[in-house]
Amino acid sequence: MPEQAAVVRDYHRRTSHTLQAYARGPEALDWSEQPDPIRRFDGAVCIELPLLDQSTPSPSLAELFVPGSVAAAPLCLENLAALLELSLGISAWKAYMGDRWALRCNPSSGNLHPTEGYVVAAGISGLADGVYHYRPDTHLLEQRSRIDFGDGGPRLIIGLSSITWREGWKYGERAFRYCQLDCGHAIGAFAYASASLGWRINLLDHHSSADVAALLGLDQAGSFADAEAEIPELLLEISPYPSTADIPACWFERATQSAWQGQANRIDPHPYGSWPLIDQIALASAKAETTPMAPALTATPRLLPPVDIATHKLIRQRRSAQHFDPRVLLPLDDFLRMLDAVLWRPGLPPWPANSDLPHTHLVLFVHRIAGLRQGLYALPRSDKGLKLMQQQLREQFLWQKTELAPELLPLYLLVHADSRNAARTLSCMQPIAGDAAFAVAMLGEFDEMIDRDAYAYRQLFIEAGVIGQALYLEAEAVGYRGTGIGCYFDPSVHETLGLTDTTLQSMYHFTVGMPLVDDRIETLPAYAHIERRT
Incomplete structure (x- = not known):
């Protein structure tokens, strides 16, 4: 209903961080009272x-994407x-x-x-x-x-x-x-x-x-x-x-x-x-209550096969990076494999069989990818998304299809630039966004979705979170690490990209890089206190 959509828009505006002020939150935290x-x-x-049982055989990540394997x-x-x-x-x-x-x-x-x-x-x-x-x-x-x-x-x-x-x-x-x-x-x-x-x-x-x-x-x-x-x-x-x-x-x-x-x-x-x-x-x-969505009949196969790593091991070892090594280049194939993993393939991880069409599209701040020039890139996740992004983003952007990517991977160069400082500033001044191999801003089809149903506000964030989960596991699989960033300056992201209205909204940021691990922090088994339970 219109009044519900108005509440959603007002909430999103009021909870946007800006360079002048952060959204309202507690003035201080006592971590002992968490x-x-x-x-x-x-x-x-x-x-x-x-x-x-830790010795139980686990299918490989690659097997998850081969029907019947x-x-x-x-x-x-x-x-x-x-x-x-x-x-x-x-x-x-x-x-x-x-x-x-x-x-x-x-x-x-x-x-x-x-x-x-x-x-x-x-x-x-x-x-x-x-x-x-x-x-x-x-x-x-x-x-x-x-x-x-x-x-x-x-x-x-x-x-x-x-x-x-x-x-x-x-x-x-x-x-x-x-x-x-x-x-x-x-x-x-x-x-x-x-x-x-x-x-x-x-x-x-x-x-x-x-x-x-x-x-x-x-x-x-x-x-x-x-x-x-x-x-x-x-x-x-x-x-x-x-x-x-x-x-x-x-x-x-x-x-x-x-x-x-x-x-x-x-x-x-x-x-x-x-x-x-x-x-x-x-x-x-x-x-x-709405009409059920029918499961998709088929899903397109992965363009680049995932690495051969045990899925259960991968799931358990996933971590959120706290710091990245700014000197390490991410191999191009691994970068393209991560982008391939977030495309919409209903019925294949991370997507439910009856998931909705894609309504979230990626802008990538590429810092350190071997063989790929620094710059701003776009990954529209649907044909509609491509048209929307071309209409809404800055007119000066190049929209040059990246020849190094597989033909069916829609990766477009927008502008050649060193975007490390921009990524860092836009992500609430967090160094990890500039030290990463690449950073992501996820743009949701805001106006159309919210006007249709205020519940879509949740759906847009949920879709972004699903994309983030794929990036987490794909990064971990190749020896890198990801971290989600929910703190970013919403209006500044829009200004940087040339967005002048709310047709597209920034919903989530994410970064991937080579983690710097603090060896002083001890890692202990998950269920040592019940490990004999069978």
């Missing part, structure tokens, strides 16, 4: 999950546990000078992890039908409700929600953006983990936010009486089967009528401040 990164439902029945694993509790471990689970612990913190397979802005994961299980061997909350710290499921979903075939629905205060505590009003980016990263994480099990992933975001809340028990006020609320995000169906029917309407009815157990813990007993604007944008961008 919100609890783990949501618990005290009193719920807990089901311990087995851990993946990974045999579909049975849909059972053991394989569900593997899926959760490889998508939302802890990948390692870090320790330094008495402090200890967890890293997860799904990255998060500020490592604050607002994304919560739920399992809706029906007919899964070893697990009673019902709704469960996933605890990554102890790798277990908390049974929120035992619900008989009927006698159909086995089905696995994954639900995602956000605790916005986890990000709001640090980032203030801009936090809602980061929650949506994190949701996109989580979808990408599930896509890679699912493919490693030979499973397919479908996006079920045609269901309304109210229905998602009902199915996951997020609307149970008694469960959150003294705890921060979770906003419903979306549902995914993950399956070894080619296609499945939509979620029956009776499932939502049974969930509403069911008894729910477990009391949500309070993640911040002494919150400092509040950000009502986040509640406003969450309400304005809530999802109404």
Whole structure:
């Protein structure tokens, strides 16, 4: 509705960082009072999950992109546990000078992890039908409700929600953006983990936010009486089967009528401040029920095959870089392989089989790519995106197709220039954007999407987050590293690119380079405290 679109536009404008002032946020942070990164439902029945055996063979990253090369694993509790471990689970612990913190397979802005994961299980061997909350710290499921979903075939629905205060505590009003980016990263994480099990992933975001809340028990006020609320995000169906029917309407009815157990813990007993604007944008961008999107029949193959690395190893070793070595060149083939990985291929990681057409396009600040001149480049991810970018970006740009790239990779030179200082300045003066091999600004088709449905505001960030997840893993696979950048000067990005209206909006920044690793920080195993669990 027009008023909802107006709220979205106002929120995006108010939460834009500028060279004159940052978006409203806390004046100071006390890291000893950081919100609890783990949501618990005290009193719920807990089901311990087995851990993946480190010696278990893993398909290679390259195999994920060859249809039929990974045999579909049975849909059972053991394989569900593997899926959760490889998508939302802890990948390692870090320790330094008495402090200890967890890293997860799904990255998060500020490592604050607002994304919560739920399992809706029906007919899964070893697990009673019902709704469960996933605890990554102890790798277990908390049974929120035992619900008989009927006698159909086995089905696995994954639900995602956000605790916005986890990000709001640090980032203030801009936090809602980061929650949506994190949701996109989580979808990408599930896509890679699912493919490693030979499973397919479908996006079920045609269901309304109210229905998602009902199915996951997020609307149970008694469960959150003294705890921060979770906003419903979306549902995914993950399956070894080619296609499945939509979620029956009776499932939502049974969930509403069911008894729910477990009391949500309070993640911040002494919150400092509040950000009502986040509640406003969450309400304005809530999802109404829409028509389901049909899965695509085919996906184009990769132009450049991924490197031969074990997928499970790659997922566990993914990290966010803190510093880059500004002297190292990224090989051209590896750079092109990363760009190839973010093109829209429904049904191949990181994209669900029924993902929407691309609405996000890339501008690349190329600093250090072997054999490729420094400059500003464009990677439109659709023919429509190419036309939009050519219409909206600066008239003086060259739009010269890069001959070094494969014919079907739409990489265009815009201008030859040393853009290191520009990338650094635009990314809130962060050196990592200039020290990288390349930096990315992701532009979303803002006006058309928001005018169609205010929920598209979430979708644009989610799409950008999925792209970021692909860049993370592809960079890691070739010995480099990525890092997402949510802090950038929105109007200055637009001015640099010649954007004069909001047809295209900058939604996310990302960088890739050779990491400088601090050897003083100790790395510890993810689940040493439960490693004997099988």
